[in-house]
Amino acid sequence: MLKSVETIFKRTISHKKTRVFLLSTAAQTKNEERLSSFRTTENDPVKHTTDHLSQFYKVDEKDKKSLFLYGGLPKSFQLQAKTFNETCLMIRQPAIDIINCIKSIDFSKPAVRFVLYGEMGSGKSLSLAHVIHYCFRNNFLIVHVPWLGNWMRRCQEYSNSETKEGFVDLNIDAAAWLLHFKTQNTHLLSNPDIKTSEDHVWSKREVTPAGSPLSELVEHGINRVKYASTCAVILCDEIKKLSTQGVCKTLVTVDGYNAFFYPNTRVYTEKKEVVHPHKVTLTEGFLNLSKFDWNNGVVVLTVDEIAIAEKDQISHLPKYLLGKDGFAHLDPFVPISVPNYSKKELLSCLDYYRERKWVRPFEGQDEELSFVSGNNPYKLMNICAPL
Template sequence: MAPSARRAVLLLRGLAGRHGGCGAALGQRCVSAEAAQAPPPRPRAPRTSLTSPVEHTAEQRGLWYTLQPGVVQRLFSQGGVPKQFLTQCQTFAETCLMVRQPSLTLMDFIRRSDLSLPPNKFLLYGRNGCGKTLSLTGSSSTSPGPRSGGGTSRRWLPSATIEGQYDHPLDAVLWLQHFKTQNAELLKTLQLVTQERYIWSRREVTEPDTPLGELVELGIGRARYSTDCVLALTSELKRHATEGRCKVAVVVDGINTFYSPVSRYRCEDRTLLDPKYFTLFQSFMQLFKSDWKNGIVVGSIDSLANEGWRRDSHLPRYLLRQQGWEALDPFIPIPIEDYDDLEMRSAIDYYLDRHWLQNPQAGSDIGRRELAALSAHNPYLLMQVCRPL
């Protein structure tokens, strides 16, 4: 158990009777006082019936809204949210998010975006544990069209079609499966088709006017071509968006990882390989450019996405480096802070409502102050501190 969590147990356990060290003569008096003092009633979580972030205004700030199981299954069944959050949602038997000011700001910016111009780039930043990923989760549930998300790569092979490039077939298959789960119905409704001819081998060719869904299925079924299918898919989506056939939202958690000068992979001479030689890297990087329209780019800048030796600051200029700063310019930074007093009270009420906080004294004024002090108002630390209580 973490020291802060252990201290929380000791402090809250002592709240029922601050005078537990009374002498024998005063023991009966202390027992009588404790018996007369009933624990505070367990509060209910402040909720809103508006389940779409598009409908939220400043009046809903600090309230909790529920994501429907179908939305959660479609958007996040194969990742996109922290594993600890998923585990917590399974424990609570519901998926709820708090309406916070950064999310309201982001949705307001998206509503006012002129989609006839190159895509606006909205980048969330803040200290670790303040809620960047979950803010992206809320925006993903209301994206205006097909969603494309970047990710990290693990296994690589020399490209089967482009000399000097390297593919990540297994990662590409997983990404295509994720894309299919999120956008299958949209692709059918929009009836998007390929506009170019793609030659995979002497016998395998994707002709023009082939539904994009078939291109996705090809990549999933033939891992050898999966990375090239991702490149073709992102190129086709950019073209369709520019020509007004669809709107595209690019949502990336830890976008600064794309601007690391080196990768974790080594060439035969043991030198670290430049990420520009990865086909999957090129596929996602083209979505960050300003050479298309009818879309938006929403990303988070996370110190954990950087190398271990470059995490001293959470500010965008430091984490993006000069290359990322210039490549994403212009972008709109949206800071995410720790909980304020309203959000802190709402979070504790929610944990009490879900019986995540078992000690009834946690809802008292002094219990709330101690939880706020132990967690420093940080959402992640609050979750960790409350786990043993």
């Protein structure tokens, strides 16, 4: 009798051990599946679809240097990418929506304008970066202002315009932007068809004749900084003509576009009077490109509360941030909301951080970080950052 009880006891213990082993193995397999699902092997944005939503893709280092060497990615994100030794963007619905629209646009019709909007830190700039990467791979000519707030709130230098009375030039910022434009479009500027349509006279000895490569106009603005702002405006006008003629497709993107319509800049005249954005020479070129009176192009803009640095803002919606004049200038446009992370996106982001050994896992971590961050991408990144 005693021997049979002992046998039953051993069998029960053995069964429990087997059950625990099977459960732990199943849990481990589930965790491995989850950890492998946050990253996609499809790193070409041209092939991204809704099947890749919430997954991270790796931006090719060569593409990153071409597109974002002089701006376009938030500084905090760049620091994180440097720490992780790779630049990965999450494939999110707003970017996929715009990419799908671009794929089906009739470019013979007037340029379509998209406006990305959302709460601070929701990921508007990174969604814009994804769209830029897609258009770069599709051989669009890219006209990209990485952050307009830098021009209107933190310009490096300002002076009275030599070509337009009553206007103010931001020549150092304009020359830096021309270099950014040149770097992004090196592969297209060598095209002999991309050339100037008319003579541009700078002085008695300096002329850019009609039929010159567009790169010559860009180089002139970089080398002769006093003409950089005027060069940027003329460049925008020439690009508009080239696109309308069907020579190239153009993507126009401005991050923080609403700063063009906010009167309280930190640009001043010689008498220390505040200059309205519409009296800044550079503004003319980009307002011209954001109209719909041309074709063979697409315009993707963001509006952001930080771009104007105004306290007590009551809304992040385009109608409020653009104001009456800005809204009228863009109307009609396609609004694209950039929300905070969904549950799936949050888990994908945390799995990426764990894979990079950026956070150490513990029980209930997902729920706690979701609650503390409110699923806001920027807040989540800051919470997970080192002390």
